[in-house]
Amino acid sequence: MTRRSGTAVHDDWINPLRDARDKRLPRIAGPSGLVLFGVTGDLARKKLMPAIYDLANRGLLPPGFALVGFARRDWEDEDFAEVVHDAVRSHSRTPFRQEVWDRLAEGLRFVQGTFDDDESFDRLATCVAELDAERGTNGNHAFYLSIPPSAFPTVCKQLSRSGLADDEGDVWRRVVIEKPFGHDLHSAQELNEIVNDVFPEDAVFRIDHYLGKETVQNLLALRFANELFEPIWNAHHVDHVQITMAEDIGVGGRAGYYDGIGAARDVIQNHLLQLLALTAMEEPVSFSPDDLREEKIKVLSAVKLAEPLDETTARGQYTAGWQGSTEVKGLQQEEGFPTDSVTETYAAITCEVNTRRWAGVPFYLRTGKRLGRRVTEIAVVFKRAPHLPFDQTMTEELGQNALVVRVQPDEGVTLRFGSKVPGSGMEVRDVTMDFGYGTAFTEASPEAYERLLLDVLLGEPSLFPTNTEVEMSWRILDPVIEKWHREGSPDRYAAGTWGPPSADVLLERTGRTWRRP
Amino acid sequence: MIVDLPSTDTSAVNRTMVDLRESAGAVALGRVLTLLIITEDGPEAEAAIQAANDASREHPCRVLVLARGVRRAASRLDAQIRIGGDAGASEVIVLRMYGPLADQGGAIVVPLLLPDAPIVAWWPGDAPSSPADDPVGHVAGRRITDVSSAKSPSKALGKLRQRYHPGDTDLAWSRITSWRALLTAALDQPPHEPVTRASVAGAADSASADLLTGWLASRLNCPVSRIAEDVPGGQGGQIAAVRLERAGGSVELRRVDAKSAVLSQPGQPDRRVALSRRTTRECLAEELRRLDPDDIFAEALEAMPSKPTGRTRSSKKVTA
Numbered sequence: 001m002t003r004r005s006g007t008a009v010h011d012d013w014i015n016p017l018r019d020a021r022d023k024r025l026p027r028i029a030g031p032s033g034l035v036l037f038g039v040t041g042d043l044a045r046k047k048l049m050p051a052i053y054d055l056a057n058r059g060l061l062p063p064g065f066a067l068v069g070f071a072r073r074d075w076e077d078e079d080f081a082e083v084v085h086d087a088v089r090s091h092s093r094t095p096f097r098q099e100v101w102d103r104l105a106e107g108l109r110f111v112q113g114t115f116d117d118d119e120s121f122d123r124l125a126t127c128v129a130e131l132d133a134e135r136g137t138n139g140n141h142a143f144y145l146s147i148p149p150s151a152f153p154t155v156c157k158q159l160s161r162s163g164l165a166d167d168e169g170d171v172w173r174r175v176v177i178e179k180p181f182g183h184d185l186h187s188a189q190e191l192n193e194i195v196n197d198v199f200p201e202d203a204v205f206r207i208d209h210y211l212g213k214e215t216v217q218n219l220l221a222l223r224f225a226n227e228l229f230e231p232i233w234n235a236h237h238v239d240h241v242q243i244t245m246a247e248d249i250g251v252g253g254r255a256g257y258y259d260g261i262g263a264a265r266d267v268i269q270n271h272l273l274q275l276l277a278l279t280a281m282e283e284p285v286s287f288s289p290d291d292l293r294e295e296k297i298k299v300l301s302a303v304k305l306a307e308p309l310d311e312t313t314a315r316g317q318y319t320a321g322w323q324g325s326t327e328v329k330g331l332q333q334e335e336g337f338p339t340d341s342v343t344e345t346y347a348a349i350t351c352e353v354n355t356r357r358w359a360g361v362p363f364y365l366r367t368g369k370r371l372g373r374r375v376t377e378i379a380v381v382f383k384r385a386p387h388l389p390f391d392q393t394m395t396e397e398l399g400q401n402a403l404v405v406r407v408q409p410d411e412g413v414t415l416r417f418g419s420k421v422p423g424s425g426m427e428v429r430d431v432t433m434d435f436g437y438g439t440a441f442t443e444a445s446p447e448a449y450e451r452l453l454l455d456v457l458l459g460e461p462s463l464f465p466t467n468t469e470v471e472m473s474w475r476i477l478d479p480v481i482e483k484w485h486r487e488g489s490p491d492r493y494a495a496g497t498w499g500p501p502s503a504d505v506l507l508e509r510t511g512r513t514w515r516r517p
Numbered sequence: 518m519i520v521d522l523p524s525t526d527t528s529a530v531n532r533t534m535v536d537l538r539e540s541a542g543a544v545a546l547g548r549v550l551t552l553l554i555i556t557e558d559g560p561e562a563e564a565a566i567q568a569a570n571d572a573s574r575e576h577p578c579r580v581l582v583l584a585r586g587v588r589r590a591a592s593r594l595d596a597q598i599r600i601g602g603d604a605g606a607s608e609v610i611v612l613r614m615y616g617p618l619a620d621q622g623g624a625i626v627v628p629l630l631l632p633d634a635p636i637v638a639w640w641p642g643d644a645p646s647s648p649a650d651d652p653v654g655h656v657a658g659r660r661i662t663d664v665s666s667a668k669s670p671s672k673a674l675g676k677l678r679q680r681y682h683p684g685d686t687d688l689a690w691s692r693i694t695s696w697r698a699l700l701t702a703a704l705d706q707p708p709h710e711p712v713t714r715a716s717v718a719g720a721a722d723s724a725s726a727d728l729l730t731g732w733l734a735s736r737l738n739c740p741v742s743r744i745a746e747d748v749p750g751g752q753g754g755q756i757a758a759v760r761l762e763r764a765g766g767s768v769e770l771r772r773v774d775a776k777s778a779v780l781s782q783p784g785q786p787d788r789r790v791a792l793s794r795r796t797t798r799e800c801l802a803e804e805l806r807r808l809d810p811d812d813i814f815a816e817a818l819e820a821m822p823s824k825p826t827g828r829t830r831s832s833k834k835v836t837a
Binding site: 013015016017019021022023024025026028031033057059063064097098099100102103106133134136138170205297429 | 691694697698699701704705706707710711736772783785788789790793803805812813
């Protein structure tokens with residue numbers, strides 16, 4: 001059983017009103033509050049604040065919930081409330097209801113201060129204590145650090161010094177951190193040490209918002225709830241797997257974060273390796289957080305970069321070009337980037353999973369900015385049928401069967417297989433069968449951040465990577481990052497295309513091609 | 518797109534569905550269930566279609582609306598097919614049935630059901646006295662009624678209890694999910710003591726209050742009383758307050774106005790909480806989320822305080 005928020009672990013109280021068969025009852029978080037660092041950031045305004053409102057609107061936040069903003073700005077509570085209100089009005093997914101907003105607004109507080117100022121944190125501690133008394137948050141607080149990782153050590157120390165991190169008795173204190181979780185294995189370990197110094201590992205929630213997406217969770221249902229797919233989910237039938245996360249936006253305006261980090265660290269280390277783990281892992285014994293993580297860790301420990309890296313990896317940097325109908329700048333002309341920047345905006349790597357199930361099946365992972373269009377998908381490409389009882393001309397246009405999980409946008413599953421072309425002759429061609437759960441317009445399905453924030457308040461860790469997973473991912477990725485670092489400048493590709501030619505060559509070496517997503 | 522098929526038959530409707538799908542591309546994929554709406558022809562039908570369209574954004578489905586027109590007429594079927602923007606995320610087939618045909622809903626739906634997909638029947642207005650024995654209800658795995666439209670909801674619920682079959686459910690039950698969730702979450706918090714007495718106050722004729730009483734009685738091994746009390750705010754619903762008494766103090770959830778309530782717990786500040794009456798659309802979406810029999814509802818029905826319901830059987834057939 002997972003830990004329920006606010007419920008003491010030691011007594012064996014069973015709530016008589018709960019029943020596993022009562023599937024209507026939603027999980028409402030216990031009395032608690034959220035302290036948000038970095039309230040002025042994009043993420044806070046576009047995702048976190050709207051998600052909090054949507055949770056409240058769905059009745060999933062506890063009565064008396066409190067949201068405290070902490071920033072340098074010289075704001076009063078009302079100014080902060082206005083910022084949250086505006087963010088909610090423009091970005092929330094559920095309709096605006098005055099009565100829900102009024103209840104939420106009663107619990108909004110703002111603390112003005114800087115990270116290195118002791119007094120600011122003392123005021124924050126006072127504010128939190130007042131909320132416990134006035135609103136009944138009962139000492140349960142989560143700290144969401146939507147701030148640059150360089151500020152983590154200071155903030156963690158301050159939280160510890162001011163007693164905000166103390167979870168005595170029945171109360172809990174949790175910390176939520178966003179990527180990047182370091183920039184290599186060494187720095188990730190350092191970061192974990194800093195955070196774990198103040199918060200025990202079970203109180204640390206690392207957000208990888210991909211894991212909060214319905215389609216990613218649906219991957220587990222697809223694999224383990226069906227008889228159809230699992231028998232062919234192995235090296236006997238699978239030729240290779242392509243995991244793609246393509247973005248059409250550039251990195252203009254994010255130079256401070258992106259320059260020197262690059263696509264591999266930004267995306268492959270967290271999102272793509274997590275997707276790989278979910279695609280390749282064995283069936284967990286149960287869906288409890290521990291069992292799930294155990295399988296992910298097991299498969300990640302079997303993942304290695306395919307060698308030689310010269311032939312199995314590619315990287316690129318976008319140059320000026322036409323992104324669809326818009327003319328865009330190259331990376332080196334983007335504001336804030338040096339004109340000789342060697343940061344890669346495209347990265348492709350080949351992983352092998354050294355288990356019996358996956359022996360010899362390459363996993364191609366690619367990501368990039370300013371690519372053809374925005375899409376994230378997992379494509380499992382199957383081998384050709386061992387024997388085709390047709391003339392060569394009949395199956396000329398028959399490709400390989402493929403199962404594609406479309407993570408975003410247009411969530412769903414596509415199955416590609418051969419079918420007879422209508423007519424008097426026998427000709428077989430690829431067709432696709434599409435399953436779109438209509439998720440694109442199911443407003444009721446929760447947004448990733450909603451789900452993840454609620455899980456933080458409930459203390460439900462399934463969808464958050466552990467420090468072991470983070471460190472393992474770096475261990476996998478570090479060799480290629482070091483190699484690229486030695487080699488200097490990446491290849492070029494024009495904005496709006498599907499990456500540098502070297503990426504295509506990478507697959508051609510083994511007679512394969514990238515799917516055009 | 519709306520296509521009208523006056524004076525038609527079910528095979529023509531089926532043919533048109535296939536034609537529309539071919540000419541407009543694949544519009545009918547990914548349907549997860551067939552929703553049958555049984556209603557009288559008129560404004561009630563349109564309101565129900567709207568609610569179903571909204572709910573279909575969460576559950577793409579085929580909606581078959583059986584709108585019963587005047588009985589004293591020649592048998593006739595008018596059909597209307599709505600797809601695309603006019604039908605939310607679903608495809609809607611409105612079947613207006615006149616004359617003797619009006620009572621043959623069970624036969625009409627058979628050729629139009631989605632293959633292999635679950636079937637849900639919903640009576641937004643008057644429901645048959647025994648939904649599971651109704652010709653339309655019989656084909657459905659899940660039958661949704663709404664006693665709040667009855668003259669006396671409380672009595673209508675009493676009748677539903679007598680004829681309960683697994684798979685029956687009522688919107689009076691989904692309307693109190695938020696109440697149940699708040700009470701359950703409140704009991705999660707210490708002190709973890711058994712509830713010794715409970716009470717539900719609400720309008721004398723409220724089916725939801727009856728159900729909440731039944732639910733508490735079935736879950737808590739203690740006396741649960743049902744108190745008749747007027748509810749402030751009118752539009753907010755029919756339940757005024759729920760009180761769970763424990764040795765260390767009681768938990769009380771009390772409605773203060775149409776849109777909010779106050780939760781009081783021992784040793785804690787009073788907390789205000791947004792609590793509006795749930796819309797039909799929300800309730801329907803919740804009903805469609807689960808397609809298995811609702812045991813908890815059955816237990817709550819069973820444990821409801823008994824009331825004199827007048828005649829135990831309705832002597833005349835209310836609906837077909």
